[in-house]
Amino acid sequence: MKRFIYDTLLKWKDGVDRKPVIIEGVRQCGKTWILKDFGEAEFKDIAYFNFEYDNRLEKIFDGDLNVSRIIKDLAIIRNKSLQPGTTLLILDEIQICPRAITSLKYFCENLPELHIAAAGSLLGVAIAQMGKNISFPVGKVQMIKMYPLNFPEFLLAKDEELLYEYLHNLSPDEDVSAVFTGKLEEAYHEYLITGGMPEVVRSWIHERDIGIVESIQTGILDTYEKDFVKYASVSEFPKLSLIWNAIPAQLAKDNQKFIFAHVKQGLRARDLEDSLLWLISAGLIYKVEKIERPYVPVATYGDSTFFKIYFADVGLLRRMSKFPADVIFDTTSLTADMRGILTENFVLTELIANDFQRPFFWKSGGIAEVDYIIQEGVDVIPIEVKSARRTRSRSLVEYRKKFSPCVAVRTSLKDIARHSDEYGDILEIPLYLIWKLKAYL
Template identity: 30%
Template sequence: MIYRYALSYLEAWKKNPMRKPLILRGARQVGKTTLVENFATEFDCFLRLNLDEEEDRNLFTQYKEIHKLIEAIFFYLRKSPNQGTVLLFIDEIQNSPEAVAMLRYFYEKRPDIYVIAAGSLLENVIDHKISFPVGRIEYMTLHPCSFLEYLNGIGEDFDQQAIEELKADAIHERLMYEFRKYCIVGGMPEAIKVYAQTKDLLSLDTIYDALIASYSDDIEKYSPNETQTKVMRHILETGWQKGGETITFERFGGSEYRSREVGEAFRTIQKAMLLELVYPTLNNRLPLEAQLSRRPKLIWLDTGLMNYKAEVREEVFSVSDISDAYRGHIAEQVVAQELLAHTTKVSERRYYWIGGKRNSTAEVDFVWKRQPYVLPIEVKSGINAHLRSLHLFMSNAPHDLAIRVWSNRMSIDEVKEPGTGKMFRLLNLPYYYVGVLDKVIDSIMK
């Protein structure tokens, strides 16, 4: 079993007396069902319904009154209704509008029962084909496994703990070696499980193929027309090679498709949480505002899938510095993935920064919201003087901390911005610490 940090969110949800039925969102095969099953061990009774099954769906069409429905569920699953704390898990809930509608009554009339619902492509049916009861439910997102969860999954608990305690300097080389393997294996739980058993990277090919095929099949179910189906197929076939890059919709991937068609297809795939279009911001302070008229950066849900489809696994494994692999795009992809891996907020988004002046080419790879500030993150090695865009960002930032992610050990440099003479601290962060970035920042701000 891979320990998922999202369990701590579920445990807090369980203790909250004001909790609501929870909708668990995330791409197919990121581990939603397994997460709930592991969480279920904390309850006296676990009720699971899969609404892919007709018999399970029929419960919600036959019983319209909440108390009768609950009684029927216990009877149907051969469980006693007097077993203490009860967790009801409704999987593939998008298949039953009646089940979705019933969530409000669990909240209003049976708050004693803990309810979690999940489903495939929920993002494409919410408020489109099915209306979820506003104000009666809450949401949580699950992403692919982080590097820390990967370490746990392959049995490297000592290394995982060293990172969590910020005591990893002595094992830096070993962790960078494992991080390069994480870039190849990725964060899909099944891939981690198989790799932990076989230690064979090539054995993962069938897993990746099956995942991508299932994503393509799912997406097509919600395509509004044949043209969109073709465009989405094209993106899912060729778009992996553009991961970590800023992209243009017009004639994407060497196609003849127009900007509007490609944009609509990308947004549909984004709703399925297979990718994110990361837009730039002009701001170096809160609030961040996405510049939707500018070119977005394409970030896929998982580095393992991306590297497999882009056919760059051998290059990633052989380089000594991840920043050198695939023109630096692998490094940006995996850092973006790590930045989001441990959050459960549905609304959480990533941004990169661009200079606001006309014809400016200044660009910082990512920005990180750290109340009350916005911190710039560059993903590259090299001498400090060459970080020109980062210098520009810091010239009028209301703080003195910038971040560079690299393959070397953690350190802090005192840097002088040449234009204004402002002094700031440059936190040089090894890749394996990105997943605990907040903890690192806390440690240096004491």
């Protein structure tokens, strides 16, 4: 599978001031695969070590953090030396051994010529829990976020390379040819079913069997819950599970606001806030806060007590919600609410994967609500999300009348369009092109 992170790793490999790299991302988003694939293509040798499967590794880092000794001990375990410049050292599931994370500082300072790549599924949690005697190597490592496949990567996985190149090279003032819109809409709906987990996508492409897809998705969700047991404290686990399982129902409410009291009767915010932060740190969920005043910098106006929670992968949200795959293409009112939620989740993950600053949403009393507010430079841009072609909505109108943004974005299944009025410009962009939003802005 073509993953865009590969190009980032190439730049890291050849960088003049290269530091050890840490790839952070949810479990099963492809971290191990990309490192091994990259290593096989770009290095003569790969030294792969997994802390989850080999408990001898932690003992190597229990003593001093002398990099020469560590390299020798690792060489003995694999019965082959590590050669700086030609060997890629991969330390997988490194969150299990905090001292191994700390050791990256000394590899950076004392053995910078050795290429070291670490990966971890719960690094955010591990870093937050590192004790006083164990420090994170701030400034001594390069952090790279990895996500499930986004929509353009999904197209490439489907062997639609020419279609991807066509879209990639499409000028912002060009319309998408009507010849391709049907195929793109179909691919978009498929993505709502599968999401971007590589194993799920691979299965769908080769088998085209919804039953197998959903079995894999269920397995991934089960793995996440097992992680709650494995990595959280005994007291934390039941609360993590409660929050995790409550998310689809909370999104299905009229205002979608996450309410702690609805997770379980008798529990309050102070009982669950740490567990919610754990899930956010693990990268499993995204928190989207409300703002009422969309001023710069947007982040300072977020309301941390009024927020929505979405999944890191839209396919897992669909499966968790038990929303049947065969009605994704249904446009009746009976499925409109859930399709709207999935569409919002899709747009959010596309924005995050394409390096936009943390999105917020705007709500003005009970009058109007705009799905996402992003800051791009000094511009604050509202984004309204629609799951089909019907795009009439009072909320964006109210927002534009009140704040006159330089540009407002509406994303739906309608074709590209641009118009202006006394309140500024409106950009209509298809959902399957939201990954190109920076170019259009």
